[in-house]
Amino acid sequence: MIETLTRIPVVHYSNLKGRTGYSIKIDNQEIALFKVSNGGVYALENRSPHPKGGVLSEGMVSGDYVYCPVYDWKISLVDGRVQAPDEGQVKTFKVEIKEDIVFIIV
Numbered sequence: 001m002i003e004t005l006t007r008i009p010v011v012h013y014s015n016l017k018g019r020t021g022y023s024i025k026i027d028n029q030e031i032a033l034f035k036v037s038n039g040g041v042y043a044l045e046n047r048s049p050h051p052k053g054g055v056l057s058e059g060m061v062s063g064d065y066v067y068c069p070v071y072d073w074k075i076s077l078v079d080g081r082v083q084a085p086d087e088g089q090v091k092t093f094k095v096e097i098k099e100d101i102v103f104i105i106v
């Protein structure tokens with residue numbers, strides 16, 4: 001099967017604040033975009049894996065993790081994995097930054 005990937009420009013890198021989450025809608029998909037304190041940018045599906053999950057873009061960012069705003073689950077921004085003792089995984093998206101433009105690959 002051939003998968004077609006699309007690079008979608010979403011925001012200027014210089015407009016992103018550190019340790020902050022942003023909500024972006026691409027087609028019908030809500031994506032949470034985060035800039036962490038070392039300058040890295042990560043994109044995840046904007047929904048907590050918790051059964052009654054909230055939106056991750058409103059969570060608190062610490063290092064390479066976001067803490068879910070509702071149940072305080074700790075989720076890796078790098079691979080989307082929920083940290084123990086909780087479990088689950090959030091879908092992640094590849095991010096590219098070129099000349100101040102942040103692209104999400106969907």
Ligand code: FES
Pocket residue numbers: 048049050052053054055068069070071072073
């Ligand atoms: S609703 Fe997210 S684990 Fe919280």
